[in-house]
Amino acid sequence: MSSIGTGYDLSASTFSPDGRVFQVEYAMKAVENSRSLFCVFGVTEYAVAGLLADARSLSEVSREEASNFRSNYGHDIPLKHLADRVAMYVHAYTLYSAVRPFGCSFILGSYDEDDGPQLYMVDPSGISHGYWGCAIGKAKQAAKTEIEKLQMKEMTCRELVKEVAKIIYIVHDEVKDKAFELELSWVGEGNYWILYSTSITTFLWTSF
Amino acid sequence: MDSFSQNPELTTSIMAVEFEGGVVIGADSRTTTGAYIANRVTDKLTPIHERIFCCRSGSAADTQAIADAVTYQLGFHSIELDEAPLVQTAASLFREMCYRYREELMAGIIVAGWDPRRGGQVYTVPVGGMMTRQPVSVGGSGSSYIYGYVDSNYRAGMSKEECLKFTAEALTLAMERDGSSGGVVRLAVVSEQGVERQVILGNQLPKFSTV
Numbered sequence: 001m002s003s004i005g006t007g008y009d010l011s012a013s014t015f016s017p018d019g020r021v022f023q024v025e026y027a028m029k030a031v032e033n034s035r036s037l038f039c040v041f042g043v044t045e046y047a048v049a050g051l052l053a054d055a056r057s058l059s060e061v062s063r064e065e066a067s068n069f070r071s072n073y074g075h076d077i078p079l080k081h082l083a084d085r086v087a088m089y090v091h092a093y094t095l096y097s098a099v100r101p102f103g104c105s106f107i108l109g110s111y112d113e114d115d116g117p118q119l120y121m122v123d124p125s126g127i128s129h130g131y132w133g134c135a136i137g138k139a140k141q142a143a144k145t146e147i148e149k150l151q152m153k154e155m156t157c158r159e160l161v162k163e164v165a166k167i168i169y170i171v172h173d174e175v176k177d178k179a180f181e182l183e184l185s186w187v188g189e190g191n192y193w194i195l196y197s198t199s200i201t202t203f204l205w206t207s208f
Numbered sequence: 209m210d211s212f213s214q215n216p217e218l219t220t221s222i223m224a225v226e227f228e229g230g231v232v233i234g235a236d237s238r239t240t241t242g243a244y245i246a247n248r249v250t251d252k253l254t255p256i257h258e259r260i261f262c263c264r265s266g267s268a269a270d271t272q273a274i275a276d277a278v279t280y281q282l283g284f285h286s287i288e289l290d291e292a293p294l295v296q297t298a299a300s301l302f303r304e305m306c307y308r309y310r311e312e313l314m315a316g317i318i319v320a321g322w323d324p325r326r327g328g329q330v331y332t333v334p335v336g337g338m339m340t341r342q343p344v345s346v347g348g349s350g351s352s353y354i355y356g357y358v359d360s361n362y363r364a365g366m367s368k369e370e371c372l373k374f375t376a377e378a379l380t381l382a383m384e385r386d387g388s389s390g391g392v393v394r395l396a397v398v399s400e401q402g403v404e405r406q407v408i409l410g411n412q413l414p415k416f417s418t419v
Contacts, residue, residue: 073285074300081289114325 011097023101024094027124030103032138045187049137050104050124058102062086079110083120083128091126101125105136111187117157139171146170157188215267216241219388221350221379222252222263224320225362225371226343230328230399231320232371234379235263236350237391248391253405257282259398260298260321265348266335267314274305274315295321299331299339307337316347321398328399350382350389357381368397373414380413 008014009022016022031050046062048055065085069077077085086106094101106122121136122128132152135143146167152160161184168182216239224233235252238245252264254275260282264271278301286293299319306315320330332345344362346354357378366374376393383389393408 072301072304073297074303075294075296078289078291 012094012099012101013097021094021125024125027094027101027103028105031105031124031136045109045185047107047109047136047185048104050102052104054102055104055106058086058090058104058106061089062106062108065089076112078115079108079112079118079120080130083108083122083130087122087126087128090122090124094124094126107134107136109187111189117187139173142171143167157186161186215269216246217267217388219350219386220252220265220348221354221382221386221389222265222318222347223351223358223375223378224263224318224330224345225366225375226320226328226330227366227368227371228328230322230368230397231330232368232375232395232397233261233263233318233320234375234393234395236348236379236383236389237394238389239268240388245390250391251394253394253396255279255403256298256319257286257293257321259323259400259403260293260295260319261396261398261403262298262302263318263320263347265316265318270313270315271317274302274313274317277305278302292323294323294325295319295329295331296326296341299333299341302333303337303339306333306335310335310337318345318347320345322400324400346378346382348382348389350379350386353385354378354382368399372397376408377414377416381416383413384416384418 008016008020009026012021012023014021014023046059048059062082062085066077066082069081086108090102090106093099101124103124105124108120108122109118111117119131119134120128121131121134123136133144133147133150135147137143150160150163155163165182165184168180172180219240220236220238222233222235224231233253237248237250237252239247239250254262254264254272256262256275256279262275262278264275278298281301282293282298285297298321302317302319306313306317314335315333316335317333318330319333320328322328329341330343330345331339331341332347333339334347343364344358346358361374361378372395375395379389379393383391383393392410393413395406395408397404
């Protein structure tokens with residue numbers, strides 16, 4: 001369970017005796033105040049969980065990175081590189097006492113002809129990894145279990161959208177959590193889509 | 209009469225052709241300061257990265273400076289991405305510089321190479337700083353004399369050997385007619401396997417009948 005780092009948790013520029021940076025760990029807990037936000041830029045999409053203000057600022061940063069890359073090098077930024085850039089930016093905020101770490105995790109997804117579909121996740125410590133499937137937020141463990149049951153490589157985008165929505169409903173705790181709004185978004189060959197919750201019920205009921 | 213008051217120019221004939229699996233690039237070897245040939249064995253085919261080259265025409269100083277700058281930027285970019293750079297990226301970098309500083313520069317550059325994603329590609333960045341991809345491109349002062357030859361003899365889907373012959377013959381014709389082009393023909397093939405360079409000396413150039 002969580003331990004309190006009394007005295008060693010006052011700034012991100014302090015290690016605890018057992019080698020932990022508590023401020024970063026606290027930032028990761030902030031992610032569990034799941035408020036998801038979907039933003040779109042070009043053919044890359046983001047999903048975030050955590051402090052909304054931090055997430056907005058970070059998505060602006062990633063837009064700038066993508067835009068600068070495009071104007072310097074003449075082609076769209078590869079997702080791995082964008083994820084690295086965002087991760088480096090987030091990591092920088094874990095080094096100094098004058099600032100606090102970002103309290104949000106970031107999932108980036110894209111589709112392009114050369115690399116196909118790609119998925120990367122950046123967490124408040126500044127790590128970025130590529131994934132076939134990932135989940136962030138309060139119910140991430142339960143969601144990950146459900147994701148592992150899917151045979152993602154053999155499914156189409158259309159099928160996966162339904163599965164993802166199902167998983168969100170499954171892991172939502174009726175007792176403990178407030179009523180929720182589901183926002184779905186997907187990127188695929190040639191297009192990207194965002195679906196807001198008013199249309200979702202109809203979409204899902206017709207699909208099940 | 210001080211001939212060094214004029215800048216060394218690569219008034220030139222340069223050419224690049226795409227083929228299945230790579231590109232063939234070629235250039236003459238003459239650098240002039242006014243009427244004096246400052247270098248008769250110039251190498252105008254400059255490597256920018258392992259499998260990306262540029263053919264330089266215009267001001268010798270300007271094109272060298274630009275090529276050096278792009279080589280640095282592309283090398284850095286390639287290390288960051290941990291991947292071989294795209295030919296299109298190199299061409300974009302050339303274009304950025306040639307367009308931004310178009311008033312100060314005199315550079316006509318052909319960027320050609322091979323990358324794993326899109327194979328052999330030729331991009332031309334003429335004076336002024338536009339950039340466009342072409343299956344075959346000619347440049348330099350000598351190019352004016354061979355547009356007809358190139359347009360009538362180019363066929364899509366030529367083999368590497370056919371491209372080499374085509375390039376050598378086109379450049380020879382340009383060198384015959386353009387006073388600012390001459391010397392030897394330098395050729396290079398850039399493909400997945402790497403770079404193969406060759407030189408065709410003056411007396412070995414293809415012969416065309418002249419009355």
